[in-house]
Amino acid sequence: MQVLDVLRKEISIQNVVCTADLKQPVDIASFNEFKHLSSNLDLYRCGYVKDNKMTGRVTVFASGKLISVGTRYPEQAYEELQRAGDILKKYKLIRSFKVTPKLQNIVARFDLGKKIALEELARTMPKSMYEPEQFPGLIFRIQDSCVALIFASGKGVLVGAKTISELNQGLFEVEKWINY
The missing domain is CATH 3.30.310.10 (TATA-Binding Protein)
Known part of the structure; x- marks a missing residue:
């Protein structure tokens, strides 16, 4: 982290939105069979990854695209994207992968x-x-x-x-x- 990347104390990050692409399809229809994975395909065409170590959650699309929301720091969002990939690989829903995170939005408050x-x-x-x-x-x-x-x-x-x-x-x- 560079000196310029230190957040001013008057600013409090509320949410970080970060995306990544696994570059492979994911069988989201089977998510409800596994721990830490869920989906409601009648409502949304995606699945979710959330375990007890994650602050936010990661949305997974059948195309392999991921969206991390609900974290408080960019590094935390990157870690949760990686963690989601690791969980998907553990259940053999994907092959080897590399997460290249892309920060989309940071929401912060100030006074x-x-x-x-x-x-x-x-x-x-x-x-x-x-x-x-x-x-x-x-x-x-x-x-x-x-x-x-x-x-x-x-x-x-x-x-x-x-x-x-x-x-x-x-x-x-x-x-x-x-x-x-």
Whole structure:
């Protein structure tokens, strides 16, 4: 981990979404026969891997694509994708595999520690939108895919970030306009 990848203490990660591809088909129809695997194919065309060591869970598609959700750190998401692959291999549902994780989204919260006048902020903050009749927070498009949802309480959420650096930069951009 580089120094730039250290998460600011004001930011708390709530969820990490990470994907991978096993590059082979998976028999999800048989999932309910095995411990730590489940599926309800009448409802969803996928299966799930979740054991007592996992924080989140991994969704498995018949194509071999995986989605990890519910973890708090990118490294934890990577480990859970690997763990899901190991469980599938143990039950001989897949052959040898290599997990190459791809981070899709990090959701984090922050607290600016003061009340925010959202209408006033919306008039000065570029790439922002505030329509209180539709949503109680100000939506600020920061960069690339990262968006901040800022509430009058001074609390907010960063969504769409793909790296720790994007989260840090996102909060920096918000603070820049709050303290403007």
